[in-house]
Amino acid sequence: MREITYLQAIYEAQREEMQRDARVFIMGEDLESSVYGTTRGFTEEFGRERVRNTPLSENGFVGAAAGAAMVGLRPIVDINIASFMYVAMDQLVSIVAKATYMYGGQARVPLVIRAAMFYNGANAAQHSDRPYPMFMNMPGLKIIAPSSPYDIKGLLKTAIRDDDPVLCFEDATLWFTKEAVPEEEYLIPLGQAAVKREGRDVTVVAVAGAVRQALDAAQVLAQEGISVEVVDPRSLVPLDVATILASVEKTGRLVVVDPAHQTCSAASEIAALVAERGFWSLSAPIVRVATPDVHVPFSPPLERQLYPTSERIVAAVRQTLRESAASA
Amino acid sequence: MTPDFLLEMYRRILRIRYFDEAAVELVRQGELPGVAHTTIGQEAEVVGACMAVRVDDYMVGNHRSHGHPIGKGADMKRLMAELLGKVTGVNRGKGGSMHLADFSVGSVGETSIVGSGVPVAAGAALAARMLGTDRVCLCFFGDGATNEGAFHEGLNLAAIWKLPVIYLCENNQYAVTTPAAEVVAVRNIADRARAYDIPGVVVDGQDPVAVYEVVSEAVQRARQGLGPSLIEAKTYRYLEHAEGLPIAAQYRTAEEVAAWKARDPVVTFRQRLIQEGVATPEALDQVVAAVRAEVAEAVAYARSSPYPDPEEAFTGVYSTPVGGVR
Numbered sequence: 001m002r003e004i005t006y007l008q009a010i011y012e013a014q015r016e017e018m019q020r021d022a023r024v025f026i027m028g029e030d031l032e033s034s035v036y037g038t039t040r041g042f043t044e045e046f047g048r049e050r051v052r053n054t055p056l057s058e059n060g061f062v063g064a065a066a067g068a069a070m071v072g073l074r075p076i077v078d079i080n081i082a083s084f085m086y087v088a089m090d091q092l093v094s095i096v097a098k099a100t101y102m103y104g105g106q107a108r109v110p111l112v113i114r115a116a117m118f119y120n121g122a123n124a125a126q127h128s129d130r131p132y133p134m135f136m137n138m139p140g141l142k143i144i145a146p147s148s149p150y151d152i153k154g155l156l157k158t159a160i161r162d163d164d165p166v167l168c169f170e171d172a173t174l175w176f177t178k179e180a181v182p183e184e185e186y187l188i189p190l191g192q193a194a195v196k197r198e199g200r201d202v203t204v205v206a207v208a209g210a211v212r213q214a215l216d217a218a219q220v221l222a223q224e225g226i227s228v229e230v231v232d233p234r235s236l237v238p239l240d241v242a243t244i245l246a247s248v249e250k251t252g253r254l255v256v257v258d259p260a261h262q263t264c265s266a267a268s269e270i271a272a273l274v275a276e277r278g279f280w281s282l283s284a285p286i287v288r289v290a291t292p293d294v295h296v297p298f299s300p301p302l303e304r305q306l307y308p309t310s311e312r313i314v315a316a317v318r319q320t321l322r323e324s325a326a327s328a
Numbered sequence: 329m330t331p332d333f334l335l336e337m338y339r340r341i342l343r344i345r346y347f348d349e350a351a352v353e354l355v356r357q358g359e360l361p362g363v364a365h366t367t368i369g370q371e372a373e374v375v376g377a378c379m380a381v382r383v384d385d386y387m388v389g390n391h392r393s394h395g396h397p398i399g400k401g402a403d404m405k406r407l408m409a410e411l412l413g414k415v416t417g418v419n420r421g422k423g424g425s426m427h428l429a430d431f432s433v434g435s436v437g438e439t440s441i442v443g444s445g446v447p448v449a450a451g452a453a454l455a456a457r458m459l460g461t462d463r464v465c466l467c468f469f470g471d472g473a474t475n476e477g478a479f480h481e482g483l484n485l486a487a488i489w490k491l492p493v494i495y496l497c498e499n500n501q502y503a504v505t506t507p508a509a510e511v512v513a514v515r516n517i518a519d520r521a522r523a524y525d526i527p528g529v530v531v532d533g534q535d536p537v538a539v540y541e542v543v544s545e546a547v548q549r550a551r552q553g554l555g556p557s558l559i560e561a562k563t564y565r566y567l568e569h570a571e572g573l574p575i576a577a578q579y580r581t582a583e584e585v586a587a588w589k590a591r592d593p594v595v596t597f598r599q600r601l602i603q604e605g606v607a608t609p610e611a612l613d614q615v616v617a618a619v620r621a622e623v624a625e626a627v628a629y630a631r632s633s634p635y636p637d638p639e640e641a642f643t644g645v646y647s648t649p650v651g652g653v654r
Contacts (some may be wrong), residue, residue, distance in 0.1 A: 025458070060484065070452065071452050071456070073454075090444055094439065103419050104422050106419070192651070237653060
């Protein structure tokens with residue numbers, strides 16, 4: 001099977017959905033020139049009405065996308081870097097998330113907002129955010145955080161067809177990773193986790209780019225005879241709690257890995273859910289591996305150490321094994 | 329303008345006035361939860377603007393928007409039921425006074441975060457065009473909203489994309505208690521249109537015919553693909569910022585309030601209809617009686633409607649719930 005990159009998968013998902021449904025259009029900054037290649041040739045193929053270059057006006061164009069969605073179009077907003085979502089918080093929170101509920105079901109908001117998480121690249125505090133947890137705290141938004149080319153293509157296509165607003169957090173550390181992706185059409189439903197590696201001893205639930213570190217860690221630990229199961233939620237809202245709980249029931253130990261800041265992270269929510277619903281399956285305390293609650297510094301030696309790494313995950317897995325052995 | 333049309337204007341002005349007088353009474357009696365931002369004093373500009381668009385044109389409102397769907401012809405029973413938090417309300421009791429939406433008359437939602445409707449209206453207008461219709465979007469907001477970034481971003485988008493949207497600023501002179509003159513850098517809010525190279529027009533908001541005429545011209549431009557307009561209707565709210573929200577500050581003089589009330593559209597428009605021979609006082613009295621009965625019926629309907637089942641709170645967060653979300 002042919003292999004494509006994460007960015008190529010985004011390009012294909014958008015192009016196929018725009019070909020399939022004339023109501024789908026895309027808006028964002030610098031789309032015509034396609035800085036990252038995800039809209040390469042779109043203007044020629046779909047015309048400028050459906051490939052809408054916007055001014056630097058995030059609150060304005062997110063609001064316009066919401067308005068267009070409420071009356072029958074299906075916009076994709078490329079908001080570029082996730083940190084720019086803060087400029088549009090008014091529209092994201094007060095309109096996009098709330099319109100369906102607040103208007104008593106009269107409004108549907110079939111809108112996809114794509115946001116690249118541009119971290120671990122010396123872009124410092126204002127360009128390196130992984131802000132999905134703060135949106136998990138806002139009902140009304142569906143949230144995906146795909147970790148591979150195959151996943152992002154299938155999930156993004158589903159998101160574009162969904163009648164609710166979906167935030168697609170794209171991990172830029174994965175942009176150039178390659179994977180076998182079929183040419184034939186496929187969709188991945190929202191709310192279905194993927195068991196990326198099966199194992200017996202410890203469950204590692206990893207989010208977005210951390211999935212790769214978790215798989216690397218599992219490989220290292222396998223050489224010591226420790227069998228790690230890696231679960232990728234893929235979609236954070238809805239969250240496939242059942243798959244996570246089933247895995248913990250099998251292994252009895254949980255490490256949650258999340259590139260976001262630790263406090264109220266996706267990892268925190270997953271840890272809480274397992275503590276509430278899977279407590280009697282646990283034979284050791286849950287461990288979170290996340291980014292400490294400090295801003296992202298510019299200098300690479302300062303920045304690099306902050307995010308989850310396979311070494312930190314290996315240490316966390318060992319900790320759960322030690323603590324369960326100690327209590328046994 | 330036919331006599332029937334003018335009489336319909338009068339009818340809708342009265343509907344808004346009496347509807348909001350009833351809402352005030354319901355707040356005072358503790359039947360209307362929360363607070364109510366009334367349109368009393370501003371009815372003429374609302375009706376003049378709403379009657380210049382079609383029922384299938386889109387409309388976006390704000391926190392002070394009981395009058396907008398009424399102006400566009402919505403059923404008052406379901407609006408009043410929403411104000412009382414009843415399941416028969418337009419939003420099934422989930423929106424309330426500041427967030428009415430009635431898609432059946434093109435009201436795609438009122439939003440109480442000041443200025444936030446301006447980009448949404450641009451989007452609805454964009455969709456109207458992309459879907460191949462000649463619909464326009466009428467967007468209402470107050471003087472305070474024009475200091476928000478969302479206003480400027482929305483106007484710029486509408487202008488660069490030549491969107492069919494009519495931005496109607498209801499300048500009632502105060503953002504809560506702050507006079508527009510102190511916080512708006514230009515003399516007229518309509519002057520802000522110049523920054524976006526679109527028409528900016530000032531109109532007497534107490535004259536429904538004058539508002540109808542300028543909005544009609546803007547609608548015509550919009551339908552022809554010539555882009556948005558900014559219209560500033562000078563008007564006044566007679567009551568406090570919100571009924572049920574006590575504001576102790578004396579920020580308006582009695583003389584100022586009296587001067588505006590002397591030009592009350594409910595009175596002046598009636599006089600005009602009589603003077604111009606459109607209707608006799610008796611005929612207008614019949615309209616008054618009929619509208620009072622409609623409002624009484626709306627209140628009775630709202631009162632007798634049930635509250636939503638408590639379970640309702642847990643549904644409708646998503647239009648297509650999957651995977652455990654509701």
